[in-house]
Amino acid sequence: MPEDRTTKRGAILAAASRLFIDNGYAGTSLRDIGRDADADAALVIHYFGSKDGVFLAAMRSVQAEHPISEGPIDTLGERFIRYVLEAGPQVRAMFLAILRASDSDNIGVELRRQHELGFVGPLRARLGGADADLRASLAASLVAGLLYALWVVGDEQLLAADHEEIVAKYGRLMQELVNPA
Structure with a gap:
């Protein structure tokens, strides 16, 4: 039974x-x-x-594993942006479902908790410096902005751009937060 x-x-x-x-x-x-x-x-x-x-x-x-906790920190920006761009339709659909449901109080609270546990916390643990909390949150926001532009707004410029160019440029932005010069 x-x-x-x-x-x-x-x-x-x-x-x-x-x-x-x-x-x-x-x-x-x-x-x-x-x-x-x-x-x-x-x-x-x-x-x-x-x-x-x-x-x-x-x-x-249905959450997919992502490369926040693995690999060298000095290449994390590009690796993570490549992961985002290569994410399958299931990851995109999940992101959109979560976004659409986030106005429910109970879901909003849990999403913030999951955001912390699944992205910000693991990234913060890999970062050094007094401002690691802020940089981890900014990196999460940077990625969320890309997802929003691609999957919610459908930014035609980004959708048409070469993925490797986005990986290089956006990855550099994320890397600057992860490992500032």
């Missing part, structure tokens, strides 16, 4: 991931998730507590 629970919880999580990415937070209901997972909406609540809870669990389940 415990295996059935794990399987059903996994099916709910997979359905929620697909639906939130495809339809966004507002366009996905607990009933939709339950129907897609062949479960009752009450079971979704049982496992995850709320729509916010299942959304956050779904987004954590």
Whole structure:
């Protein structure tokens, strides 16, 4: 019986991931998730507590690993920007789903926590200097700005630009924050 629970919880999580990415937070209901997972909406609540809870669990389940904690610090800027530019459609869809849901109070609080745990904190741990906190936050903001320009605004200049040119120029900006001259 415990295996059935794990399987059903996994099916709910997979359905929620697909639906939130495809339809966004507002366009996905607990009933939709339950129907897609062949479960009752009450079971979704049982496992995850709320729509916010299942959304956050779904987004954590599809998060890709990124190179913040690995490799030499002196090439991190270019490596991370290359990672962003080469990210698959799943990463883009997840970013957009999170952005669209960020006005929910519970989700906003958790996103800030995840931002700290998943990007700012690991980067800060690799940085030296008295202003490491500020530089880690600025680097995160720099990357978020690129994602916004590419995936929300659809900046035609950036979309048409050669990826290696963006990697070189934007990577240099990030590197200056990571490892100032």
